[in-house]
Amino acid sequence: MLLAATNLLTLPDYAVIALYLICTIALGVRIGRRMKTGTDFFLGGRRLPWWAIGMSLVATDIGGTDIIGVGGAAYSHGLAVANFEWIGCVPAMIVGAFIFIPFFYRTGVYTIPEFLERRYNAGVRSVMAICWLLFMACNLGIMLLASAKMMSAVFGWNAIACIFVTAILVGAYTFVGGLAAVVYTDMIQCGVMIAGCLLILVLGLIKVGGIGELKTRLAESNTRQDAATHQVDRVANSDRPAQPDSSASTVTAPVAAAAAEVVASERASLILPANTQSPFPWPGIYFGLALILSPAYWIGNQAIVQRSLGARSEFEARASYVWGALLKNIIPLIVAVPGLIAVALLPDLPDGDRAIPSLVGVLLPAGLRGLFVAAFLAALMSSIDSYLNSAATIVSNDLYKRFFDQGVSDQRLLTVGRITTIGLVIWAIAFAFLLTAMREGSGIYAIFQTLMAFFQGPAFAILLIGVLSRRATGGAALIALLCGIGTSISLYALNQPTVYEALRWEPLFKIQEPFLYFSIWSFGVTAVMLVGLSLLGGPVPPDKLKYVFGHHAKAAKVATERDTGLTSNAEGESQ
Amino acid sequence: MTPLHQFGDLLRESLQAVPLVAVRMLFVASLIALLIWVLRLPRSATTPPDGVNRWDENLKTGAALALSIQILIYALL
Numbered sequence A: 001m002l003l004a005a006t007n008l009l010t011l012p013d014y015a016v017i018a019l020y021l022i023c024t025i026a027l028g029v030r031i032g033r034r035m036k037t038g039t040d041f042f043l044g045g046r047r048l049p050w051w052a053i054g055m056s057l058v059a060t061d062i063g064g065t066d067i068i069g070v071g072g073a074a075y076s077h078g079l080a081v082a083n084f085e086w087i088g089c090v091p092a093m094i095v096g097a098f099i100f101i102p103f104f105y106r107t108g109v110y111t112i113p114e115f116l117e118r119r120y121n122a123g124v125r126s127v128m129a130i131c132w133l134l135f136m137a138c139n140l141g142i143m144l145l146a147s148a149k150m151m152s153a154v155f156g157w158n159a160i161a162c163i164f165v166t167a168i169l170v171g172a173y174t175f176v177g178g179l180a181a182v183v184y185t186d187m188i189q190c191g192v193m194i195a196g197c198l199l200i201l202v203l204g205l206i207k208v209g210g211i212g213e214l215k216t217r218l219a220e221s222n223t224r225q226d227a228a229t230h231q232v233d234r235v236a237n238s239d240r241p242a243q244p245d246s247s248a249s250t251v252t253a254p255v256a257a258a259a260a261e262v263v264a265s266e267r268a269s270l271i272l273p274a275n276t277q278s279p280f281p282w283p284g285i286y287f288g289l290a291l292i293l294s295p296a297y298w299i300g301n302q303a304i305v306q307r308s309l310g311a312r313s314e315f316e317a318r319a320s321y322v323w324g325a326l327l328k329n330i331i332p333l334i335v336a337v338p339g340l341i342a343v344a345l346l347p348d349l350p351d352g353d354r355a356i357p358s359l360v361g362v363l364l365p366a367g368l369r370g371l372f373v374a375a376f377l378a379a380l381m382s383s384i385d386s387y388l389n390s391a392a393t394i395v396s397n398d399l400y401k402r403f404f405d406q407g408v409s410d411q412r413l414l415t416v417g418r419i420t421t422i423g424l425v426i427w428a429i430a431f432a433f434l435l436t437a438m439r440e441g442s443g444i445y446a447i448f449q450t451l452m453a454f455f456q457g458p459a460f461a462i463l464l465i466g467v468l469s470r471r472a473t474g475g476a477a478l479i480a481l482l483c484g485i486g487t488s489i490s491l492y493a494l495n496q497p498t499v500y501e502a503l504r505w506e507p508l509f510k511i512q513e514p515f516l517y518f519s520i521w522s523f524g525v526t527a528v529m530l531v532g533l534s535l536l537g538g539p540v541p542p543d544k545l546k547y548v549f550g551h552h553a554k555a556a557k558v559a560t561e562r563d564t565g566l567t568s569n570a571e572g573e574s575q
Numbered sequence B: 001m002t003p004l005h006q007f008g009d010l011l012r013e014s015l016q017a018v019p020l021v022a023v024r025m026l027f028v029a030s031l032i033a034l035l036i037w038v039l040r041l042p043r044s045a046t047t048p049p050d051g052v053n054r055w056d057e058n059l060k061t062g063a064a065l066a067l068s069i070q071i072l073i074y075a076l077l
Helices: A011-032 A038-046 A050-061 A064-077 A079-084 A090-107 A112-119 A122-155 A159-208 A211-237 A254-266 A282-300 A302-309 A314-328 A331-335 A337-345 A352-363 A368-404 A410-437 A444-452 A456-468 A474-494 A497-502 A515-536 A551-574 B003-016 B020-039 B059-076
Strands: none
Touching (some): A038 A159, A038 A302, A038 A368, A050 A159, A050 A302, A050 A314, A050 A368, A064 A079, A079 A282, A090 A112, A090 A282, A112 A122, A112 A302, A112 A368, A112 A456, A122 A302, A122 A410, A122 A456, A122 A474, A159 A337, A159 A352, A159 A368, A211 A337, A282 A302, A282 A515, A282 B020, A302 A314, A302 A368, A314 B059, A331 A337, A337 A352, A474 A497
């Protein structure tokens, strides 16, 4: 049974959606009245409370496409997708809370690239600022388009209108209220998102008959899939060509049979073997996600870190991350488990992305479907507003203030930030339309997203080694960063069929979408090059060492020893 | 078959040889190590500077709870 939330929206549903939008915009505009300076706009005047920041962290992390996409991935690949919200978030947030975030907060920086200039040099700052800006600006267009397409397919709305309306609504309150508006509206959006998804989880479990029944039905579904797999095996091994009208003819290759068998047996497991066909093998999850991409995101992503830099105090910055980590524990339950419920209730869907919308159509009565749509919009808007504000912060602080007008006043910087926000909204709309004009099926979205994720491993390597090692030099960091990004791009290119077939090679990676492995290798290359080149270079200037962990403690110890030595010498001379 | 492929195959075979029980232990042990580190943090790193030292104002409580839930999840699922 294929249903969409879509044609089932009624007047009460639209009333719920309108209420959500009005409340969000009104709050954003109300906060905007307090904006007086650049610090207000970019860091919320450093007056943001920990509980709002924590909820904003979670809301920013879950995008509109995630609400439907994660459930769809759980439907297709099983529970392993939850790793991205559990071990792919919680440990890094806890480490960030007690080590990195307070450290960044004490330095008083606005952005991560600014921190990197203080630790290394202007070259590293510029490369990172440009990487982040490109990532955020392109991602804004991609998020707008992907969500508009989803809204068009799922809710039956006009995609072009969705792009315009979303961009203008989010742009309006981000323009007026800056980071404070982003954080406080994210707080509402986080609540709406959790409520909407929780509703599906609870009603879904009731409909299935409880957790025990869900497990039974998942096992039955696995058995059915195994049986289908064996049928495919027989077809694939027989000499008889598949008949066009045969049900088995739709799945023909032994590879597909193997993949289906693996997926069926792995659906309920969080940890998958290294040779799984899914994109989530354990080495990628542990080494690529938990140890590299996750810390890179929670400790080095400007859009994430920026809100904690706007906290009222260093303690509240720490508290926001701990609160966010607690909330993160429940996210997979409300976004991934509904995908498993869909396996039990709607086992024959043609594609995973239909799972959640179909479930909404089956489970939710009129009025409550509007709550789910509001949850979807909340997730979408909370990500777009954050990227919009962070990109404006980078343009204003890391490019305009750094390279064009170092003596700019705080009020002038506020104006620059607002003009940049308008420019980014226009850019995002234009880029979304540019993408729609590109050839359908060119995989342009996936290519952009993968390309833009390339620099996160190298960026985290230079950040981590920079704060841990007193020997890391600016020149070495710049070369290592560029080589790391080059490594990611090379690996990606070598894994493209056109490239490896032209070279008559086998693919380097054997799993679908091996982006987790790209991050491991690019991180490793960057780290080795940074350490090696730094050892060949000269000493690091003392003013850069202030941005290395433990510098102040070490400096104090040296001063004490020096004072003690002077005292001893003085005593010796007096005798 | 390039040296890069041979190295990749060697690595892949080594990782496939690790039993999933050992992998699960690696995941859980990493989380337990992080939990122990959190519990051993000095009070100054986990309480407000002018706080009244209430248990609910100590960030160790929230962090330990978040990590304990993770340990349970990775031990069971």
